[in-house]
Amino acid sequence: MTHMPQAESHGEHPPTTIREYVLIGIVLTVVTAVELWVSYSGMSFGLLVGVLMVLSAFKFAVVVAMFMHLRFENGLLWRLFSFGLILGTAIILALTALFWNDRTDIVGGVPANAAPGAAAPAKH
Amino acid sequence: MAAATHEPPPHVTEHHTTTGIDNRKMMMWIFLASECLFFGALISTYLIFQGESLVGPLPHEILNIPVTSASTFVLLMSSLTMVLAVYGAQHGRLGMMKLMLLATILLGLVFLGFQAYEFTSFVHEGLGLTTNQFGSSFYVLTGFHGTHVAVGVLYLTSMLLASQRRTGLGADRALHIDLAGLYWHFVDIVWIVIFTIIYLIPH
Amino acid sequence: MATALGAMTHTQEDTGLWSWLTTVDHKRIGAVYTVAGFLFFLLGGFEAVMVRTQLAVPNGTVLDADRYNQFFTMHALTMIFLGVMPMGAGFFNYFIPLHVGARDVAFPRLNALSLWIFLSGGILLNSSFFLGGAPNGGWFGYAPLSSIEYAKSSGMTFYVVGLLVLGLSSLMASLNFAVTIINMRAPGMSMMRLPVFIWMVLVVAFLLILSLPVLTVGLLQLYFDRVWGTSFFSPSTGGDPILWQHIFWIFGHPEVYVLILPSMGIVSEVLPVMSKKPLFGYSAIVFAGAAIGVLGFGVWAHHMFTTGLGPVPQVVFSASTMAIGVPTGIKIFNWLGTMYGGNIRFVTATYFSVGFIALFTIGGISGVMHASPPVDGHHQDSYFVVAHIHYVLFGGAIMGIFSGFYYWFPKMSGRLLDEALGKLNFWTMFVGMNLTFFPMHFLGLAGMPRRIYTYDAGMGWDTWNMVATIGSYILAIGVLVFVVNVIKTMRKEPDAGNDPWGGATLEWAIPSPPPAHNFDVVPEVRDRDPLWYNRDHGIAPTPVPEHNHIHMPPPSYFPLIVALGVLLIAVGALSTLAIVGLGAVVSVYGIWGWALEPTD
Amino acid sequence: MGGSRPGSMIAIIGSLALVGVVSFLLWMGFADSGDFAGHPMTTWVPKSDNASLVHGVYQLIFILAGAVFVGIMALTLIFSLLYRERPGGEARQFHGNSRLEVVWTLIPVLIVVAMAVPTFSTMSVTSKPAPDNALKVVAIGHQWWWEFQYPELGITTANELYLPVNRPVSVALQSSDVIHSFWVPQLSGKIDNVPGHENHLWFTPTEARAEPYLGQCAEFCGLSHANMRFRVFVASTGDFEAWAKSAAGDRTAPTADLAKAGEQQFVASGCVACHTVKGQAGAAGKIGPDLSHFAARTTLASGTLDRTPANIRKWLSNPQAVKPGVLMPNLNLSPEALDKLVAYLDGLK
Numbered sequence A: 001m002t003h004m005p006q007a008e009s010h011g012e013h014p015p016t017t018i019r020e021y022v023l024i025g026i027v028l029t030v031v032t033a034v035e036l037w038v039s040y041s042g043m044s045f046g047l048l049v050g051v052l053m054v055l056s057a058f059k060f061a062v063v064v065a066m067f068m069h070l071r072f073e074n075g076l077l078w079r080l081f082s083f084g085l086i087l088g089t090a091i092i093l094a095l096t097a098l099f100w101n102d103r104t105d106i107v108g109g110v111p112a113n114a115a116p117g118a119a120a121p122a123k124h
Numbered sequence B: 001m002a003a004a005t006h007e008p009p010p011h012v013t014e015h016h017t018t019t020g021i022d023n024r025k026m027m028m029w030i031f032l033a034s035e036c037l038f039f040g041a042l043i044s045t046y047l048i049f050q051g052e053s054l055v056g057p058l059p060h061e062i063l064n065i066p067v068t069s070a071s072t073f074v075l076l077m078s079s080l081t082m083v084l085a086v087y088g089a090q091h092g093r094l095g096m097m098k099l100m101l102l103a104t105i106l107l108g109l110v111f112l113g114f115q116a117y118e119f120t121s122f123v124h125e126g127l128g129l130t131t132n133q134f135g136s137s138f139y140v141l142t143g144f145h146g147t148h149v150a151v152g153v154l155y156l157t158s159m160l161l162a163s164q165r166r167t168g169l170g171a172d173r174a175l176h177i178d179l180a181g182l183y184w185h186f187v188d189i190v191w192i193v194i195f196t197i198i199y200l201i202p203h
Numbered sequence C: 001m002a003t004a005l006g007a008m009t010h011t012q013e014d015t016g017l018w019s020w021l022t023t024v025d026h027k028r029i030g031a032v033y034t035v036a037g038f039l040f041f042l043l044g045g046f047e048a049v050m051v052r053t054q055l056a057v058p059n060g061t062v063l064d065a066d067r068y069n070q071f072f073t074m075h076a077l078t079m080i081f082l083g084v085m086p087m088g089a090g091f092f093n094y095f096i097p098l099h100v101g102a103r104d105v106a107f108p109r110l111n112a113l114s115l116w117i118f119l120s121g122g123i124l125l126n127s128s129f130f131l132g133g134a135p136n137g138g139w140f141g142y143a144p145l146s147s148i149e150y151a152k153s154s155g156m157t158f159y160v161v162g163l164l165v166l167g168l169s170s171l172m173a174s175l176n177f178a179v180t181i182i183n184m185r186a187p188g189m190s191m192m193r194l195p196v197f198i199w200m201v202l203v204v205a206f207l208l209i210l211s212l213p214v215l216t217v218g219l220l221q222l223y224f225d226r227v228w229g230t231s232f233f234s235p236s237t238g239g240d241p242i243l244w245q246h247i248f249w250i251f252g253h254p255e256v257y258v259l260i261l262p263s264m265g266i267v268s269e270v271l272p273v274m275s276k277k278p279l280f281g282y283s284a285i286v287f288a289g290a291a292i293g294v295l296g297f298g299v300w301a302h303h304m305f306t307t308g309l310g311p312v313p314q315v316v317f318s319a320s321t322m323a324i325g326v327p328t329g330i331k332i333f334n335w336l337g338t339m340y341g342g343n344i345r346f347v348t349a350t351y352f353s354v355g356f357i358a359l360f361t362i363g364g365i366s367g368v369m370h371a372s373p374p375v376d377g378h379h380q381d382s383y384f385v386v387a388h389i390h391y392v393l394f395g396g397a398i399m400g401i402f403s404g405f406y407y408w409f410p411k412m413s414g415r416l417l418d419e420a421l422g423k424l425n426f427w428t429m430f431v432g433m434n435l436t437f438f439p440m441h442f443l444g445l446a447g448m449p450r451r452i453y454t455y456d457a458g459m460g461w462d463t464w465n466m467v468a469t470i471g472s473y474i475l476a477i478g479v480l481v482f483v484v485n486v487i488k489t490m491r492k493e494p495d496a497g498n499d500p501w502g503g504a505t506l507e508w509a510i511p512s513p514p515p516a517h518n519f520d521v522v523p524e525v526r527d528r529d530p531l532w533y534n535r536d537h538g539i540a541p542t543p544v545p546e547h548n549h550i551h552m553p554p555p556s557y558f559p560l561i562v563a564l565g566v567l568l569i570a571v572g573a574l575s576t577l578a579i580v581g582l583g584a585v586v587s588v589y590g591i592w593g594w595a596l597e598p599t600d
Numbered sequence D: 001m002g003g004s005r006p007g008s009m010i011a012i013i014g015s016l017a018l019v020g021v022v023s024f025l026l027w028m029g030f031a032d033s034g035d036f037a038g039h040p041m042t043t044w045v046p047k048s049d050n051a052s053l054v055h056g057v058y059q060l061i062f063i064l065a066g067a068v069f070v071g072i073m074a075l076t077l078i079f080s081l082l083y084r085e086r087p088g089g090e091a092r093q094f095h096g097n098s099r100l101e102v103v104w105t106l107i108p109v110l111i112v113v114a115m116a117v118p119t120f121s122t123m124s125v126t127s128k129p130a131p132d133n134a135l136k137v138v139a140i141g142h143q144w145w146w147e148f149q150y151p152e153l154g155i156t157t158a159n160e161l162y163l164p165v166n167r168p169v170s171v172a173l174q175s176s177d178v179i180h181s182f183w184v185p186q187l188s189g190k191i192d193n194v195p196g197h198e199n200h201l202w203f204t205p206t207e208a209r210a211e212p213y214l215g216q217c218a219e220f221c222g223l224s225h226a227n228m229r230f231r232v233f234v235a236s237t238g239d240f241e242a243w244a245k246s247a248a249g250d251r252t253a254p255t256a257d258l259a260k261a262g263e264q265q266f267v268a269s270g271c272v273a274c275h276t277v278k279g280q281a282g283a284a285g286k287i288g289p290d291l292s293h294f295a296a297r298t299t300l301a302s303g304t305l306d307r308t309p310a311n312i313r314k315w316l317s318n319p320q321a322v323k324p325g326v327l328m329p330n331l332n333l334s335p336e337a338l339d340k341l342v343a344y345l346d347g348l349k
């Protein structure tokens, strides 16, 4: 990571016309509509979650890349941001996984021992 | 930076940096990385407390997906107007910039209005902050998102006000609007995630 | 101390109080951080000595149970958040620009804001002693003991609000440092030429940037639980205390590396200079530091081996924790490699650095021992852990910081600290430290739980507790010797010159203390050890241009106003909403004025 | 190593000797603290199957740690002496050595693997569910005392746990308020009692003895965390069964007049609101410890006091003074009331 080149000369450039921006806006709207449809479509839960995740990740990526023109910035910015993005996602995944099995442990959802001495299980 | 191609930045020497990226822009991106973890923790909490509510109302009994879809659309459109404001700033089209800033602010306010409506109607239906785990984690997650929107509205308003001043936003105008835009879009993409997780995925 | 403050930046023409309050000079800000951090360190040390006095004999009566709990909680909070981190921040502020060859940090006013918010947070947290009792739930505030049902006094609310305020300060400071390091380097200062100290600061900055938001969320949730009646962490209404533990330690473990990495950086600066040879394995040390930072995010649940995680998470977190021993080992060996073959000048700074290697290793080893979950079943919440944390925190972090004091004090004040007193300082601290903390291993092995305000005779804990207490008095004397040394040194004429140690990094090329603009000419960097390179290649310093008008940012009082606003918000969060509103208005006003203030 | 320097042999030998002596002294300290004699809560004298298994890992890890300690201390000291500044001395200029660096990356890796493998294989045993024939016990942490229930035997007791030797025991850990942690070092590592969760722990005590195994709450739980102690009595199967029979039954009814008056007083003073005494009508409170067989216990208020009549009196006259924060109120009992209550309680075998 020595000297960063000043500019971004991948031959790509951010959208230059209002038209392009509006087009992207329309795409985003359409995807949102599709998401809604999917949500009501009654497909199996696993599939539904998968499809929704992919679609919202797509929207997320489009906004970041185009509206926030990260795609056209110095790559360093992308690396800096992705630190947080990846770590944040990892923590969501890790925590939900850690609490997944946990449900069985929770003492009946009932305030196990809300009042001292009222320990729910193991009454003789 | 895109603006550079259209308006040579005046203080080239002042703003010289090692990587060529403006300090402020770099800080904004790192800050947004940090925000990913802020919302990551809130979203984790929401997910962990799914199905942990001891009493109703539960999400599927109360969430109003059509209304929220409308507010989602509003926020999405505000991203579009925001990007156009940045476009205006970068291309020296000040009228467009101001108009689009104003539009973004108004759309942001509409979104907040939707949220206020949603919160009050939920409260009427018996879901308070402390009613159950769903209520707590829902209000805190969407509430902090709403706070971010409100801060964004303030941020953009101050940009608009500053650009009304005689000196305008100064030589860094495009950058200032760009930064505000980055923040605003981020708040939008967080909502994309929240909308999917809370509203679209049925429980 | 005030004289120390003054002298650390004595070339500044303007010395009135107002100039300090409105300063945006990173050196002045660094000096205030250091001095404030050191004073808080004394306070935290005082609390620790009271704790030790209570434990000297079985059934001690010096502190009652509640006071004891407040003292050990505030001891930890003070040491970590108000002592070690700010002393670190002091060095960061002072030396990042000097090391990377910049005139100031990237955002000088933001830097001042961080300082004032930190001071507000520190004062707020400590004011709890006089406002209904200090936090008493331990530094990690486990719910539900920290929830309103079981902690009715306002102490834990102070904990929540105080940490939120301090977190804000650290976040802003870290953003500032990260941008400065990445973006403000002098020509030729590539990333792989950065001083190791700066690399470690960069890792620390990212650790904070990425872990503080998680803590913030946890604290906000705890605040809602305590004040607004939610139950995120209270099981009686569906909440989960284990969630708090995860959230806290996702922050908490990276935090411990935040405390140690700066000291590792300091040692990596001091050892090569004193050994008069380049650092052994520069890239290995840098990558190991970064690896520690990355791995540090994947080990948090090793603090929770006894909470019933289940075997699979235990194995995962145990493995990742043990793995951290590898990059840390690499660092230790590289430092030894740096000493190897050297012609080591044993001044006090060297003593502290070498002491660091020995003592930190002891703490690291016990850390790896806890990494085995079945063994940790015995260690967890016993004095074995208390021994571990003090070997890494005192033997590591504090020893490193003291090495930094002796190494950089001449640069900051123009005066060399007294070497004879310095060695006395080192040996009393070294002996005191080992007498205090080594016996804690024995106590842990003999089953003494931590956080107990009293214990019975007949448990076999008496002797070692007494030894530890005596050790802590010796330690206190050691710290006092340092204070005496500083006072004595400040009384004499400047005698350090630009470069008392034959240093390799840029700060040694400029006067001590440095002028406000740091460098007359921004240096050109040609090597990892720029000054040695110039010396060896006979490169003379660039002549100062005749009409050198260097433009420094003007002072500003807006940081102070924004900090006042934040303080008011915090006070409001502890009392009434109206004050929150007032604070918000003050902050918004401050930010507005800040934004419009001309900066050139 | 550095042979060019004068006096290097002396420095090396001296350093090794010093590190050796220090290590030996520290070893003595560890050995002493690991000795049961005089250290009733030592973690180094396992008396259950699982604790012994863990002890094997502990010893191994301890030895590895000791080796790293000796190695690093010796190197630090030797280098400090050998390479200290000398007039005319020259530092050798080098930046690194790839081969060395690989070696000292591999050494920690090997050590870590040597720690990890036995750790995980032990866990595969200790984290299995308890054997079917295990005695079931529920340990509930309260601020600041322990409730022990034997659901299969219909026994509830406090602060003193009885176990038969050589039979696995499965402990279900619960809490009624904040987090506590169940720890009897000689029998097992600790596991937390987390409100809203139930944790499990099992072991087979392998030595019956008259002296109790001492335990203590290990998770900070508020004011009297330090006073939340308990004892485990491991008895022969016969003795355990005798105890269980008695513990499952009603209290021994008072015979002496004073004790009978105490029984009345126990109702009159409102003790029944919090305490259960099986066999006394109306005494079914659940907030405090079950007192049905109070007089069979050796200590009072979770190990804070020995259970002597004088101490019972002291306790009743002002619990707060004995145990800070305790959740039993000071009932401002008159001396006569105290006489009666002490007589009654002292007879609840």
Ligand code: HEA
Binding pocket: C256, C257, C259, C260, C302, C303, C321, C322, C324, C325, C326, C328, C329, C330, C332, C360, C361, C362, C363, C364, C365, C366, C367, C368, C369, C370, C371, C372, C376, C379, C380, C381, C385, C388, C389, C392, C393, C396, C397, D068, D072, D107, D108, D109, D111, D112
């Ligand atoms: C500066 C702070 C600091 C540092 C650097 C560390 C470093 C480490 N810590 Fe520590 N730790 C704390 C501060 C710190 N810790 C604190 C404050 C707590 C208690 C919190 C509380 O409960 O209040 C704690 C608690 C704690 C626990 C929980 C104990 C418990 O409560 O049950 C564990 C468990 O795994 C642990 C492990 C480690 C490990 C593996 C390292 C490693 O990073 C250490 C690595 C270093 C070495 C291993 C030495 C050098 C290496 C070699 C010479 C190579 C060869 C050696 C081997 C391969 C073994 N720490």
Ligand code: HEA
Binding pocket: C041, C042, C043, C044, C045, C046, C048, C049, C051, C052, C072, C073, C075, C076, C077, C079, C080, C084, C138, C139, C140, C386, C389, C390, C393, C394, C397, C398, C436, C450, C451, C452, C453, C472, C475, C476, C477, C479, C480
């Ligand atoms: C950087 C962090 C840091 C540092 C430097 C220290 C330094 C010290 N610590 Fe601390 N400690 C912690 C972090 C730290 N500690 C943490 C995180 C905990 C866990 C808390 C918890 O459980 O929640 C802890 C817990 C802890 C305990 C366990 C309490 C318990 O579990 O009940 C003890 C007990 O002996 C202790 C002692 C000491 C001592 C004697 C010092 C000494 O090194 C202090 C030396 C300094 C001085 C002595 C200052 C000199 C001051 C003067 C000269 C002024 C005047 C002084 C007098 C009048 C005496 N500490």
Ligand code: CUA
Binding pocket: D141, D142, D143, D144, D179, D180, D181, D217, D218, D219, D220, D221, D222, D225, D226, D228
């Ligand atoms: Cu219960 Cu500590």
Ligand SMILES: [Cu+2]
Binding pocket: C252, C253, C256, C299, C300, C302, C303
């Ligand atoms: Cu840790």
